[in-house]
Amino acid sequence: MEEGQVYLASLLRREVRDAKDREVGHVEDLAFDLAAKPPVATDIAVHLQWTDRIGGLLLPRPVEDIVLLMPWSEVEAIEPEAVYLRHEHPEFEVASSEGKLLLRRDVLNKQMVDAEGNRLQRVDAVILKPEGVLLFLEGLQVGMEWFPPGRRMERIVGKLRRRYNRAGEENIIPYEAILRVDEGELVIRT
Template sequence: MIYLSQLMGNPVLDSNDEKIGTVSDLGIATGEVFPRITSLAFMGPGRTPLMISWRKYVDTYNEDVIKLKVPSTEIRFSYLQPNEVLLARDILNKQIVDTRGIRVVRVNDLKLSDTSSTQLRLLGAEVGVRGLLRSLSPKLEQIATRIARSMGHPMQERIIAWSYMDLVERDLSNVKLSVSHKTLDELHPADVADIIERLDSRLRSQVFAQLDDEQRAGAMAEFNDDAMAVELIGGMNEK
């Protein structure tokens, strides 16, 4: 297992061990229960943003470096495809809905699984303190974990599987996020209302706008705060 935070900023070397950039992001192909990493984004010379196919070019990877199969002269760069999203840009540090626990949480890190020597898949989001500490500094996480264990209160991972994640802060309306998980419009109105009430005002309006008239009516009937319903309807009328 490896985390996104452990790959970010790592050097990217070609087959001649020449450094051609540093990792800036990973792309996934949505529509799978546990999506494959399909693209490697990195900052090239002069901080030029570049992207290549993971399957075609990545030879090995670890917490220190990503090595490619070919020399830099043979690389053909690519672009993000319509069915792809970037983990750091689109998911990390964003709010998501845990559709199993029916709650809104913040993504602190992303857990990846090496299904083969070169293939990576997204398992889920780390939403606990360990993920936050690791994103700040892996050494800080290790120190805090040791201290907590010595005090008899081990710090547990808090992972939400991709199959139970639904993004609420995104401009990805045409992207199918997963083949299996519930999305907001499939939840009970009481659960939708609870989720909306937990969001900040900007995201609250964004999520409310994604619902159809029947879903909005059902959610409003479940709000504990009548003023919130008035606020959301007012926001819709202003658009």
């Protein structure tokens, strides 16, 4: 992995703190817009320890163990020890997950296939690039230690990195090669 990049896994379960610096939960997932070039984070899924409100709605009783999707505008800062939100608990903006691409749920450990449907390999890791408070998708890391699939993936990844003029580690598929995410698999341009 190149300098200035982070693994999605390093952000998952990272502590989340509100505007008053109170721990409110942890990062559960990140939503991305694949149509943007480069793809950018649009929402953050936060696993709250508890809440008695969702958006402006007061709940009949407090609930524990709930995951809320919040627009990325709710993120104030991403630090090594925690993600900081703009508002205090429970005054967060919330968003629907309908139609959203969530990296942990929809990409990490999912099967990659080529445009003809041939199975390639699973996604081992998702590589992100932070720029200020924004996060951009850099690529997908794949293991190439298995023979013969490892040799085949090595050739495919090399071809893709040359096509998109991306130097660096040999086992990273550039984001530009992602055609779409279907249910349960990622379609990669080979």
